[in-house]
Amino acid sequence: MGPPPKNSVRMEVRIELKPGVVDAEAMSVEKSLALLGLAAVPRVSTARVYDLVFDDVSAVEAQRLSEEAVDRLLANPVIHRVSVRPVPA
Amino acid sequence: MGPPPKNSVRMEVRIELKPGVVDAEAMSVEKSLALLGLAAVPRVSTARVYDLVFDDVSAVEAQRLSEEAVDRLLANPVIHRVSVRPVPA
Numbered sequence: 001m002g003p004p005p006k007n008s009v010r011m012e013v014r015i016e017l018k019p020g021v022v023d024a025e026a027m028s029v030e031k032s033l034a035l036l037g038l039a040a041v042p043r044v045s046t047a048r049v050y051d052l053v054f055d056d057v058s059a060v061e062a063q064r065l066s067e068e069a070v071d072r073l074l075a076n077p078v079i080h081r082v083s084v085r086p087v088p089a
Numbered sequence: 090m091g092p093p094p095k096n097s098v099r100m101e102v103r104i105e106l107k108p109g110v111v112d113a114e115a116m117s118v119e120k121s122l123a124l125l126g127l128a129a130v131p132r133v134s135t136a137r138v139y140d141l142v143f144d145d146v147s148a149v150e151a152q153r154l155s156e157e158a159v160d161r162l163l164a165n166p167v168i169h170r171v172s173v174r175p176v177p178a
């Protein structure tokens with residue numbers, strides 16, 4: 001067996017609120033944009049993104065480790081909807 | 090002149106910290122993942138994403154309004170790096 005691959009693998013973890021969970025920051029942004037007089041006020045939603053860069057692991061392992069990080073630390077399954085995807089490093 | 094286009098235009102505003110600005114949440118996540126015993130601890134960076142959905146405006150106008158929202162409300166040019174791009178609605 002050779003050494004593990006030396007490349008970096010970059011994963012993007014995107015955490016949003018589930019439909020029905022109040023997005024207070026988004027509501028505040030909508031209100032503020034209206035108060036500022038923006039010519040057209042958009043509907044707003046927010047997301048938190050974590051970029052995870054792994055060294056010396058395979059793409060499959062990076063996906064698995066990212067999902068473990070989500071499950072054990074980053075997201076709350078009661079209120080959060082999560083996507084995990086590889087992005088160019 | 091006809092009516093303005095009726096389609097929704099969805100813009101993604103992604104706000105990151107500039108290089109050199111301490112990303113305290115990212116540091117905390119790295120430390121926590123190490124303490125949890127994750128098999129490989131990634132380098133972490135964070136970003137805030139605002140999804141803005143405009144009705145009845147052109148793609149060009151949605152881009153302009155999003156940049157106005159960034160400049161007047163969402164980002165601090167001293168510490169933030171911002172990208173604004175259209176995404177499928």
